[in-house]
Every structure is written in structure tokens, then in C-alpha cells.
Amino acid sequence: MAKRKKYRNEVRRILIVTLAAMMLIASNVFFVTIGKVHLRSGTDLSIYADSANTVTDTTLALRGFIYDRNGQVIAQDNRTYDIVCVLSSARQSIEGQIAYVKDKEGTAKVLSEILKIDYDKIMGYLSQDVYQTELGVGGRRLSQATKDLIESYKLPGIEFTDSIKRIYPNGQFASNLIGYAQQDDHDITTGQMGLELYLNSYLSGTNGTRTYQTDKDGYRLPGMKDEVVSAVNGDDVYLTLDTSIQQTLEQSMSMTQSQFGADNVWGGVMEIKTGKVLAWGQSNSFDPNVREITDYTNTGAQVPYEPGSTLKTFTWAAAINEGKYNGSELTNGNSYCYGTDSQNNPIRATADNSLGCVYNADRHQYGSVDFDTGLIYSLNSVAGTVQNEVITPDINLEYLRKFGFFNDVDTDGLPEATGTLNFTYPSDKLSLSFGQGSTVTMLQLMQAYSAVFSDGTMVKPYFVDSIRDGYDNSKYIYKANKTVVGHPITSDTAKQLQSILYRVVNDDKGTGRGYRIPECKVMGKTGTTELAVDGSYQSGKYIYSFMGALPADNPQILVYYALQIDSSVPVNQQPQVNLLRR
Known part of the structure; x- marks a missing residue:
């Protein structure tokens, strides 16, 4: 009898905790909808209420690598990044945070040293009267390491877009056997011939998603928590080739x-x-x-x-x-x-x-x-x-x-x-x-x-x-x-x-x-x-x-x-x- 009472108490506790969690979620939805305040971030959404949109982007999965018998790369996906500089002070942000490039001189100095671009040239980009800008060729196709280094400086207004390209480091190299893969209009990379085609079900990853809110102009709202479904990368293939x-x-x-x-x-x-x-x-x-x-x-x-x-x-x-x-x-x-x-x-x-x-x-x-x-x-x-x-x-x-x-x-x-x-x-x-x-x-x-x-x-x-x-x-x-x-x-x-x-x-x-x-x-x-x-x-x-x-x-x-x-x-x-x- 005592065991049964203890079991009922445990069930009651679980129900109370579950209901509390559901109430918290429901209250957050209520406050966001009626009061225009996001509880977790504390962001006042009333300034976005008339034009906030939810956007879902694809997070690209990496296609599996193809290696030779000794682990040397024959085919690989190369993820690179393009730098984006938000310049408009009108960009809305969480209270107390800056979401644009306010310190142009300091930002230009850091980026010039990392990207090896002339300081004055970067200042030219950052001094434009536009909402946002890129930095030309020098700011494109950046490696993960370069991106991480820039992000370590926590520069306001500096953001990145990514892309993936299938590359073959050896050029012409058993090409009619290996084949090739390319991206379609839906950001899905598919083998088109050769082993890239035959092994496509193994090499292909599964793209993920990232859902976030934007303002009326389609620009991302800073400080909001994204909903993320992680991408799953493809399997790697090791060939007998030397x-x-x-x-x-x-x-x-x-x-x-x-x-x-x-x-x-x-x-x-x-x-x-x-x-x-x-x-x-x-x-x-x-x-x-x-x-x-x-x-x-x-x-x-x-x-x-x-x-x-x-x-x-x-x-x-x-x-x-x-x-x-x-x-x-x-x-x-x-x-x-x-x-x-x-x-x-x-x-x-x-x-x-x-x-x-x-x-x-x-x-x-x-x-x-x-x-x-x-x-x-x-x-x-x-x-x-x-x-x-x-x-x-x-x-x-x-x-x-x-x-x-x-x-x-x-x-x-x-x-x-x-x-x-x-x-x-x-x-x-x-x-x-x-x-x-x-x-x-x-x-x-x-x-x-x-x-x-x-x-x-x-x-x-x-x-x-x-x-x-x-x-x-x-x-x-x-x-x-x-x-x-x-x-x-x-x-x-x-x-x-x-x-x-x-x-x-x-x-x-x-x-x-x-x-x-x-x-x-x-x-x-x-x-x-x-x-x-x-x-x-x-x-x-x-x-x-x-x-x-x-x-x-x-x-x-x-x-x-x-x-x-x-x-x-x-x-x-x-x-x-x-x-x-x-």
C-alpha cells in the first residue's frame, strides 16, 4: 500500500512539472502574441510587430569525402564563408546591444590584419551609405578557421553567409571512374556519373534547417534564438586507388x-x-x-x-x-x-x-x-x-x-x-x-x-x-x-x-x-x-x-x-x- 502511495506521488510530481513547463511555453506564446515581449530574450517585439516574418533557411550538409587507399583526398566538400557587414544604424536590435558596424575604424583594423586587405580599402566599403555590404574578393570564400578568428573579436555588425562546393584537389585523376557531383536548385548535391553517382546514397548527407525572424525588409533580427535542425553529413568512401x-x-x-x-x-x-x-x-x-x-x-x-x-x-x-x-x-x-x-x-x-x-x-x-x-x-x-x-x-x-x-x-x-x-x-x-x-x-x-x-x-x-x-x-x-x-x-x-x-x-x-x-x-x-x-x-x-x-x-x-x-x-x-x- 505504501509503495502504491509513493508511486502516485511520483506521478503527481511528474504531472506538475510537465504542466508547469507547458504553462511557461504557453505564457511565452501569449506574451509574445499579446504583449510583444519575448520572455527568454527580454526583447520588446512591439517594434517589429507589424512586419516580423519567420524564415527557414537550409543548412547544407557536407557530402562524404572520397579518399585513396592511404587517406589522401580525392573528392571533398569545401565549406567557405563570405563576410557581410551591416552598416545601417537603423537596424533593430536587442536593447543594449549594437547590431551594426559602429566602430568602423576598429573593425577595419581587425579585418585588415586578418584578411590582408588594405585598411583604406576596407574603410571605403564600411563608409558607404547602404544597409549592408561585402568586402569584395578578399572577403569571400573564407575558411572556417578565418571565420572563427574574426568571430572571436565579437565585432558588431559582422556576419557570414556560407556555401559548399565539391572540389577535386588532383584535377584530372581517374575522372571517368570517379565522376563528379554538383548542386541542384534545391541545394542538394547529387552524383552525376561514376562512383559519385553509384555511391550517392552513402555520400549524400541530409540538409538541416535554421528558422529565425526577420524585420519587414527581410533582414535578420539580432539576438533572437534560432530553431535549428542539424544537418547530417554523408559517409566517407575509401578507394583502392593509390x-x-x-x-x-x-x-x-x-x-x-x-x-x-x-x-x-x-x-x-x-x-x-x-x-x-x-x-x-x-x-x-x-x-x-x-x-x-x-x-x-x-x-x-x-x-x-x-x-x-x-x-x-x-x-x-x-x-x-x-x-x-x-x-x-x-x-x-x-x-x-x-x-x-x-x-x-x-x-x-x-x-x-x-x-x-x-x-x-x-x-x-x-x-x-x-x-x-x-x-x-x-x-x-x-x-x-x-x-x-x-x-x-x-x-x-x-x-x-x-x-x-x-x-x-x-x-x-x-x-x-x-x-x-x-x-x-x-x-x-x-x-x-x-x-x-x-x-x-x-x-x-x-x-x-x-x-x-x-x-x-x-x-x-x-x-x-x-x-x-x-x-x-x-x-x-x-x-x-x-x-x-x-x-x-x-x-x-x-x-x-x-x-x-x-x-x-x-x-x-x-x-x-x-x-x-x-x-x-x-x-x-x-x-x-x-x-x-x-x-x-x-x-x-x-x-x-x-x-x-x-x-x-x-x-x-x-x-x-x-x-x-x-x-x-x-x-x-x-x-x-x-x-x-x-
Whole structure:
């Protein structure tokens, strides 16, 4: 019984306190409405009664930052402030307070020292016969630290407006991958392309509001307490990109384009064992701060092309993995003239009894060569023999599909092309053995070569490492992990391929000998293909490429580099070598 009485007393106290609070609020509303006095501030509102307005402004949230793998900023919201000086003595204020710049000399002295603006120039602004003024360029886009310093002087009449701009400190920097974000007419910043668009729901903050009263002219009444709903900033994104490596890639592409007049250059760098992409870019890109965009396409994922001889590696991979390959066995290194068998597959034929002939580069005839040399010298004729006589075109296609070609890689929301497979006619099938006639993407090549350069384990390339709380980066919202997408070949097959690809770079007549660097041994495969335009190979445009891995004795990093160029322009490997050396 005593407990019940005690409980009733507690309830009674709570009700009394609640009613008292409600009465205080109600009385304040009553006094403000009838008596024109605000109890909390003591402000006499009767002087504003005929024209007071309530205004609600948006408080802008900060969009989440985008960082590289080492925490260096790739994209950030920059909040800046413009200074506003209220000059009119008619500005109403709480009794006993000054709400305009009364001490012009003292104010000018403080602002001159902080803003590094000439004192007389500031006095000129403050001496105008206007309600309020700004201070020109020197008073705009002030940092938070500068604003805080000025406010510490408690200068009457000095106020600030703020704005937020999305900035990209590195300029052109994987821009077709990163994309950009911009503000709309409702002060909402939204990703427009790339990862800024794909991750928009994480990066976007929620704007807040600030409600306050103004006089009849729309100027804010000083001394009144604002009603504030705080903005909530967006989450931060950490990418796998490495700023230093990315900048080297950008510089290499710029060098290639400027020195050799390349139509486009594209490339990527990836950790072989994890799939983390360390660099990704193209020369036909843009500075997201300026956004003079002529090409929104992400070349590495969205533009399929005939890769040329970099695809030969997978013809050899299929033959080795099937247990039918003998690298020291001799074969015909001359032109491959072909006919067709009963299953519509190409077979070697004499020139005068053939459907056509496939030639090696510059129509060189090599006579009798072993199969390993066929890959080291990048001979189209030997690639045809490996596919059509050591294995079959169908087996080669089966392995290409195991390596992920002609399918989506499906990583981090990248729009992508799957490429085109032409496998109807004998010429289509023969061309596939040396990387022509069908198309793939750089993204697919990087994924496929992760198996070749490792123990046969194929991993998915990815760009987003983690998403973290914008207020506490130790709190993870998302953390990426390595994704194994298959084991298209055995470890033994991978090791045998690596030994051949090592010779591509390090043999005196290997096609990749120009990619040697003093820092470490490199392995890799070159590629050259004529660009087909409207089904014709008469365009005079070529794509030159190189897929490399280093160090050769324990491959950790994969590097791909390609350029589209007029065949009449002499090129060298220096830009690509610079990237390898980085």
C-alpha cells in the first residue's frame, strides 16, 4: 500500500512539472502574441510587430569525402564563408546591444590584419551609405578557421553567409571512374556519373534547417534564438586507388598523347592477389572542377576492342591446361593459309587451295620454330596452329569463357560492355586465336590475367575498399573483401605460362624487350591490332598494348597500358616503362 502511495506521488510530481513547463511555453506564446515581449530574450517585439516574418533557411550538409587507399583526398566538400557587414544604424536590435558596424575604424583594423586587405580599402566599403555590404574578393570564400578568428573579436555588425562546393584537389585523376557531383536548385548535391553517382546514397548527407525572424525588409533580427535542425553529413568512401601510382599513370598517358599524337590512351594497375585496382584512367578525360567534358565513357570498362596478341596468352593457357602442349615441339612459323573441315573449323591448307591466309607481323616468315617461341615472338600462325591442331576452336572458346570474357565483370556498379564474340565462320574462329575479330575490355583482361600471373586463381578487380561513418572513420559501414571468381587453370599451367611470358620481355628477340626496367624483372605480353572501322581494317589506326607483371619471380602487381594511334607515327615504350618503374 505504501509503495502504491509513493508511486502516485511520483506521478503527481511528474504531472506538475510537465504542466508547469507547458504553462511557461504557453505564457511565452501569449506574451509574445499579446504583449510583444519575448520572455527568454527580454526583447520588446512591439517594434517589429507589424512586419516580423519567420524564415527557414537550409543548412547544407557536407557530402562524404572520397579518399585513396592511404587517406589522401580525392573528392571533398569545401565549406567557405563570405563576410557581410551591416552598416545601417537603423537596424533593430536587442536593447543594449549594437547590431551594426559602429566602430568602423576598429573593425577595419581587425579585418585588415586578418584578411590582408588594405585598411583604406576596407574603410571605403564600411563608409558607404547602404544597409549592408561585402568586402569584395578578399572577403569571400573564407575558411572556417578565418571565420572563427574574426568571430572571436565579437565585432558588431559582422556576419557570414556560407556555401559548399565539391572540389577535386588532383584535377584530372581517374575522372571517368570517379565522376563528379554538383548542386541542384534545391541545394542538394547529387552524383552525376561514376562512383559519385553509384555511391550517392552513402555520400549524400541530409540538409538541416535554421528558422529565425526577420524585420519587414527581410533582414535578420539580432539576438533572437534560432530553431535549428542539424544537418547530417554523408559517409566517407575509401578507394583502392593509390594517388602516387595514379598520378604516374596520368603523366604517362599525357606524355604518350602529346608526344605521339595518340587518339586515346588507357591503362590500369592492379594487385594480382587481391584485385585491388591501384590506378585506372584514360587520356580522353576531364578535370571535374571544370567539367569541360567531351567523353563521358569509361574506356576501360565500357569500350570493347580487339585486343590483339594479349589474347594469345589464353590460347596457350588452354593448350597447356589440357595437357596437350609441348613447348619445345617444332611447328610451322610461316603464314597460316586455311581451309575448312566438316565442322566448319579452320584447318591449315596450301595457299592455292585456301579460303585465305593469316600473316605474322610485317608478313615475316619464321620457318620452323618451337611452340614457346611462337608466343615469345607473338606469331599469329603459331597461335592458329595451337588452337586448331593442338586443341580445337571450341576448347579455346570454352577457356576464354572460363577466364570471364564476353561476360560482365560486375564490379562496384561500373557500367560496362561485355564485348562481342564472332565465332561463326572459319575466319572468325582462326582470328580469335590471336585476338582479332572479337572484342573484350580492359577490365576483362585485368581479371583474366590475375589467374595467369598467380597460381591460376582469378580475382575480380574492385575499386571501393570501404565506406565509413563521416563522423567516426573507425566505424565501417562496408568493407570489401577479395572475390575469387574462378580457377580457370591450374597452378602448374600458370607457372609454365609465366616462364614463357618472362622470355617475352627478357629474350633478345622477345616482343616485350622494350619493357625491361633496371629495378626488377618484368614478365608480360604485347599486343598489336589494326582498328576495324565499319568492318574494314583499312583505317590505318592501330591499338598497341602491353600487359605486364612484376616482380617476375613473385608477381604482385599487374600493369596494363594501351594506346590508339595512327600506324605512321613512330612510338616507343618510354611512357609505359615510366609507369612500370613507379
